[in-house]
Amino acid sequence: MSVPSLPAELAALRETAVSVLRGNDLGDITRPSPTLYPHQWLWDSCFIAIGLRHLDPQRAAAEILSLLRGQWPNGMIPHVIFAETTNFYHAGPQRWRCDRVTTTAGGAQSTGVTQPPMIAEAAVRVGAMMSDSERGEFYRRLFPGLLRFHQWLYDERDPDDDGLVSLVHSWESGMDNTPTWMEITRPVAPLGVRALRRVNGDDALDALRRDSKEVPSDERLTSGDLFTLYRIVRELRRAHYNFREIRRTIVPLVQDVAFNAILVRANEHLSTIAAEIGEVIPARLRRSARRTREAMGELVVDGVYYSRDFRTRTLLRHETIAGLLPLYAGVVPEDRVDEMVKTITSPRYWSRFGVASVPLDDPNFLPRCYWQGPLWVNMNWLIADGLERYGRLDAAEDLRRNTVDVIASSEAMFEYYSPLDGSGAGSNRFSWTAALLIDLLAADH
Numbered sequence: 014m015s016v017p018s019l020p021a022e023l024a025a026l027r028e029t030a031v032s033v034l035r036g037n038d039l040g041d042i043t044r045p046s047p048t049l050y051p052h053q054w055l056w057d058s059c060f061i062a063i064g065l066r067h068l069d070p071q072r073a074a075a076e077i078l079s080l081l082r083g084q085w086p087n088g089m090i091p092h093v094i095f096a097e098t099t100n101f102y103h104a105g106p107q108r109w110r111c112d113r114v115t116t117t118a119g120g121a122q123s124t125g126v127t128q129p130p131m132i133a134e135a136a137v138r139v140g141a142m143m144s145d146s147e148r149g150e151f152y153r154r155l156f157p158g159l160l161r162f163h164q165w166l167y168d169e170r171d172p173d174d175d176g177l178v179s180l181v182h183s184w185e186s187g188m189d190n191t192p193t194w195m196e197i198t199r200p201v202a203p204l205g206v207r208a209l210r211r212v213n214g215d216d217a218l219d220a221l222r223r224d225s226k227e228v229p230s231d232e233r234l235t236s237g238d239l240f241t242l243y244r245i246v247r248e249l250r251r252a253h254y255n256f257r258e259i260r261r262t263i264v265p266l267v268q269d270v271a272f273n274a275i276l277v278r279a280n281e282h283l284s285t286i287a288a289e290i291g292e293v294i295p296a297r298l299r300r301s302a303r304r305t306r307e308a309m310g311e312l313v314v315d316g317v318y319y320s321r322d323f324r325t326r327t328l329l330r331h332e333t334i335a336g337l338l339p340l341y342a343g344v345v346p347e348d349r350v351d352e353m354v355k356t357i358t359s360p361r362y363w364s365r366f367g368v369a370s371v372p373l374d375d376p377n378f379l380p381r382c383y384w385q386g387p388l389w390v391n392m393n394w395l396i397a398d399g400l401e402r403y404g405r406l407d408a409a410e411d412l413r414r415n416t417v418d419v420i421a422s423s424e425a426m427f428e429y430y431s432p433l434d435g436s437g438a439g440s441n442r443f444s445w446t447a448a449l450l451i452d453l454l455a456a457d458h
């Protein structure tokens with residue numbers, strides 16, 4: 014593959030990114046990081062493929078196709094497909110026991126929930142780097158499984174046919190401890206957590222958690238929140254991961270704005286893929302896709318987009334980065350775009366490092382804590398794409414340059430960065446940071 018001609022420091026940074034991806038390569042899948050995340054994650058693999066396409070499009074295609082190994086007979090593609098590894102992961106197969114309810118296409122163990130449907134976007138980006146015949150072959154292998162996944166999202170998760178799919182766990186949103194999800198999740202904390210919380214005893218739980226061995230616990234979600242998320246997994250397991258049963262439990266159900274925004278775009282890409290190989294999208298799915306696009310308009314108040322509680326249909330009024338993704342989806346009405354771009358580029362969100370995951374003036378804001386403030390490279394990438402599609406080319410370019418700069422400032426390829434000083438946090442040698450850096454450095458991102 015041709016390597017872009019770059020100034021020496023950037024060329025060296027790109028080499029570091031390539032070596033991070035090689036180090037995390039497990040054959041035809043890439044783990045998100047060597048220690049903290051030793052398996053395959055759905056949306057991580059998509060962002061990873063978007064970077065890998067510049068190195069080896071066939072390897073990038075394999076990354077995407079390997080997600081189909083985890084597909085359930087009902088069409089779900091799980092958020093984690095467990096790799097054969099002895100490395101410890103805190104929410105491993107023993108928490109889910111999905112093999113009791115189903116088998117996956119490739120026999121691998123998986124979780125029982127999904128993650129943002131970035132597959133079609135990644136596939137189209139990878140396809141763009143291939144010859145017509147290679148692309149046709151790749152799309153033909155991917156299409157049937159991808160179509161079933163989109164159909165599952167509606168059949169299983171939009172039972173009332175209102176166009177918005179519901180999520181059953183914050184891990185499905187990919188933004189685990191974002192304030193929106195934590196507010197609706199905390200009331201179902203296990204009794205022990207609630208009791209300890211009353212005596213301000215989250216610390217007592219710290220010793221019981223395993224994820225904070227790799228990363229300081231104050232850079233991740235609180236122990237109380239983590240144990241609440243484990244509790245929800247238990248409820249999902251008892252409800253056989255079946256939405257009809259889940260909706261009768263205490264599990265919070267959210268029509269997540271970012272997930273649905275990504276779905277809008279994914280539906281469009283799915284149509285592109287279908288058209289290219291002479292397949293047709295079934296009328297029912299076409300209708301659902303139209304509805305999702307329209308229903309995004311129900312999530313907005315005074316120009317701000319929010320997620321919604323599936324049961325009560327009330328908006329969860331937390332402003333977070335999730336509410337900026339309608340720009341990426343292309344659903345923001347033209348007369349509202351200026352206002353949204355102003356919000357994004359205001360100091361509440363925007364710094365010379367990128368876009369904060371929670372506005373800096375929000376009481377929940379913590380600069381180095383996971384999805385509660387730090388900036389994430391995949392979010393910067395999505396928002397830059399949205400700015401570009403609405404013709405805000407300067408802002409898109411600034412954001413991309415700032416993202417490269419913040420990664421360059423430490424070279425460790427961190428999982429996320431403080432929007433206040435650009436310092437890295439979370440895991441390092443993080444695959445999507447490396448992959449998207451490679452994409453940002455290519456001329457044609």
Ligand code: 9WN
Pocket residue numbers: 045050054056057092104184186187188189
């Ligand atoms: C749970 C792998 C994943 C990302 C998520 C991120 C984090 C997992 C965890 O890591 O979540 O899925 O164990 O904390 O929040 O977006 O896909 O990189």
